[in-house]
Amino acid sequence: MDLSPLFISLKVALFATCITFVLGLLAAWLLAKDENPKRRIIKGVLDGLFTLPMVLPPTVVGFFLLLLFGRNGLFGELLEKAAISVVFTLKGAVLAAVVVSFPLMYRTSRGAFEQLDKTLVYAGRTLGMAEYKIFLKIILPSCWPGVIAGTVLAFARSLGEFGATAMVAGNIPNRTQTMALAIYSAVAGGNREAAYLWVGVTMLLSFTSLMLINALAIRRKKQETQK
DSSP states (O other), rough: OHHHHHHHHHHHHHHHHHHHHHHHHHHHHHHOOOOOOGHHHHHHHHHHHHEEEHHHHHHHHHHHHHHHHSSSSSHHHHHHTTTTOTTSSHHHHHHHHHHHHHHHHHHHHHHHHHSSHHHHHHHHHTTTTHHHHHHHIIIIIHHHHHHHHHHHHHHHHHHHHHHHHHHOOOOOOTTTTOHHHHHHHHHHOOOOHHHHHHHHHHHHHHHHHHHHHHHHHHHHHHHHHHH
């Protein structure tokens, strides 16, 4: 049995989660900390754009990525000049996974940031702490359960991504064929044994991710009870 879909899926999910973690945290904190009522409309528009990939069909997301990163796309032409190819490569699979998993990281982290006790931040500023130190030493530790939950959800979403990946990266065995694409190919080719295998592996990894979130939630409740 060719195990390349498993390794490709894990590689894509890990790279995508690392990128989503940074971008999602940054976007969530910038919007959560901005309390200026004059920018409420701008914040609403940005929030809608950041969340849009969550509600759009993955094929629509993939279509827009092709328009942007295809050879004749807005960014595709610039990347071609730099000898960087995105479409039908592993980079395209990572890009698709980042876009579809970003809303999960962003929404979960923003919810955690908005529930933060702001007096902790004000206390840090009173003590003369730099903003980045406040973020690293006060905000992140206080919001860590929500951030971890968003990270795990983003990883699970990246692991099971299909539609956008098929549009941007294609279904190339040993190159861009993830487990989701391997399931599609197996069913289309009448190979049910392979389909059962990859369905089982995908379900196991996804279920493990969800159990991790539940374990973190239980641990947080125990800590709050002890306090």
